[in-house]
Amino acid sequence: MKYTIAEFNKQFPDEVACLDEMFKRRYGHLIKCPKCSKRAAFHRAKNRKVYACQFCGYQLSPLAGTIFHKSSTPLKLWFHAIFLFSTSKNGVAAKELQRQLGVTYKTAWRMAAQIRKLMGQDDEPLAGEVEIDETFYGKGGTHQTKFKNKHAIIGMVERKGKIKAKQLPNRQAALILPVIKEAVVRGSRVITDEYRGYDKLSYSAYGYQHHNVKHGKGHYSWKGQNTNTIEGFWGQLKTSLRGTYHFVSPQHLQSYIDEFAWRYNNREGISPAFVALLARVSQVAQLG
Template sequence: MHDNAILRIVKIMQPTLNDSYVINRHKYLLYNKYFATIMYSMRYTIKDFRRDFPNDDVCLDTVFKERYGDIDTCPSCGVIGTHFYRVKGRKCYACEWCGYQLHPLAETIFHKSSTPLTSWFYAIYLFSVSKNGVAAKELERHLGVTYKTAHLMARQIRSLMAQADGGLSGTVEADETYIGGHRRSTARWENKSPVLGVVERGGEVRAKVTIGANASTALPFLRNNVEKDGFIMTDDSKVYHRLKREYGHDVINHSEKKYGRGIVYTNTIEGFWSQMKRSIDGTYHAVSPKYLQLYVNEFVFRYNLRGVVVYPALLERASKPVESIL
């Protein structure tokens, strides 16, 4: 696996609200003993999954190790070199000296769920290997749960794919698109949800559902995601007419049927939009504006981890308290 692919994993997995979980490349490969070899082979199959996670006990041990690492100091009694043993019949671990208990599932997406951990892990696996997403009906069929449970699980897993802000530099492409609703001849994008996007060539993408695609929403979005040394390529939309005040900026004139002029083009971000829309139409058919950002995050997450095994990144996030994911 190329170094830049590993670094994409590290970059997207670094939580910003809890410095104790910041991961570097070396630590990530050593810590995730289940995946170090697999990540280099670029494959993680259902056979691998069944071997690694045969039952709920193994899944719980995995969450504990992902969340607490090689913990050897009790937060309560302070004894160094202690061992935390599994409490029989409960989903927690206790210090061998004072009995202080750690609950690895607390505040995670697994918290208070009656669904077996093996089913949760398999659902996460399905999301990790799918290029076009996983519908709740498909989860219902695979897991043998109700549609309501499958829908909730899918929404929780998508919440793991939240985007980080910032970090894009060099040559970037910005564009807007519209999703959902029905196009009308009187108002081209009425009932559709506008989405702003920006991608670093050879790097990551950021995308955000907004209340409107205009200069007043586009500029703050770009400020949050593009470094000041970034050079932004856009089409000739009025949405971007203020960019030259703050960034290097060049335009390709789509209104004149021109789609590229040397290095000036927006094909990368347009390709991302095209893939996302095909996946939404083919897998989900329709998406509520209320949850659209979750679906956008899902496809941003997959794009940013393209070329690498996604499962360890999702499992790492699933094992952390929800508020510390990003």
Template sequence: MPPVNRNNPRRAGSSDSRYAVMEFMREFPDDAACLDYLWRTLYSSGGRHYLCPKCDEMRTFHRVQSRPLYSCAKCGYGIHPTAGTIFEKSSTSLHLWFYGIYLMSSTRCGISAKQLERELGVTYKTAWRMFNKIRSLLTQDETPFDGIVEVDEAYIGGQAKWRSPARSKAKGVRRGSGTIKTPVVGLAQRGDNENSGKVFVTLARGNRAPDFVGHVMQKVLPATTVYTDETPKAEPLEKWGYHHGRVNHSQKVYVSGDVHTNTIEGFWALTKGGIGGVYHSVSTKHLQSYLDEYAFRYNNRDRVGRGMFTAFMERVIGEAEPRLPAPVSETPSVERS
């Protein structure tokens, strides 16, 4: 057996970990490394050169030691790599931000602001603010679904703890639609050989058929095959040009050939388990951002190793890009008319 280098811990081959904390710490040992990452990714495409807006030439930029700033070697023009990102104007260190993102990206079901507070050693208020900023990056995109799409409703969120099951029964409150949980609609585009399945989840607009169909029409291309359970709200789908198949859950039929809603139901199970286990309960006001987070995790579930952390960082970078001057190529331009 080869000797173990205790100063250079390595992840065990059998480990399920995606991006071990030691790997993270090696890559981002301090604030400067985090700032350098932003600089490289947002401005210089990996190197030191950038088109200085003041000189209007490709210049070498150096990191200013005492401030979170890179400056042009020729004219001293300064660029804040955090400009336009969620880190801008934050008094929390960049290293803690990155570590917070690492923590949120390395757990399967997410972590709460309370856990973040404990892990980072910041106040609860700071942790809560960071947590919401990071989650605000995880919004779902508008790319339409096609192929085979499963659509299903669920009730998620607050738990009616004070209402005993007996009382609920006495009052005629059914599980699901009668409780204070919030109705949500989920759509799952099934995977194929090239792409894995994706979900899109949103708060339900209302409880009528046009609301239900409206969700489908907004996200799913016409003439797509749509599978639902026996809900009468899905009735008009055929009229709107979708190929509609349904499974009759009330008759204990869960799969009829290819027709089932198991993909989206699997997602509900993850989300309900996560929200119940990590966050305990979620108010309607915040529910959409939790749904976004779970959809983001689900839609990026194939990204292994550093992948989930990278997926989070891509959102950080993507959010910043529109506010920045277009990064130019690394090669300094010599031709100038």
């Protein structure tokens, strides 16, 4: 769903509008005051980021525990940054955030890192037809033949569904098989290339219907034998990492993988990706 900067600015013209939104998201469901138990309205305290019960004065803080809480950056700028992340296809460089928001580079970099944390992958496993493939990322080009100093990324994607991708030190079967087992429901039809690390997927320990693209392994030939979807994702990921972020170090790589997986998974939601990302702010806070 399309959500433009004009709509964004209309919906969130100022700090109060952003704060009210956070209050509504976090405490909008409250019917009674948690303290005095009366059916109360909560009013925003003047010049403060809290809302107080009309009867007993009990205060609720919609930003407590969120990425906004201890930040001196205005909420409106945070919202704007989240908007940029949610509408961009190729990611948002800290330099670009700095330019658009008028904050320092350091602040922009920190904001981007925090927003990326909101984009973490969930634990819900994939099912149905799942393409699985691995790729490599690191200095010195993206060729598989030179992967000595590279990290592996294992990716799993449901046809017309969700994606999961995880960074690993290498692509040994001992590392990739447990990741697949956790991420893909047993019995699913999995499609891989001919890499031998996948050979055990059809063993009873894993229990998948395994199709191998190159050799057409499996019990019957089947026209859906390709890994085009996951390969498309790798293409998008690498183009964006190179074009927007230039180089990402191994200790940050997973958060960038999460960013692009999130974008893929929210590509055609019923609500705008912006709303989905904003919803994560309070959810992440409540998870602890």
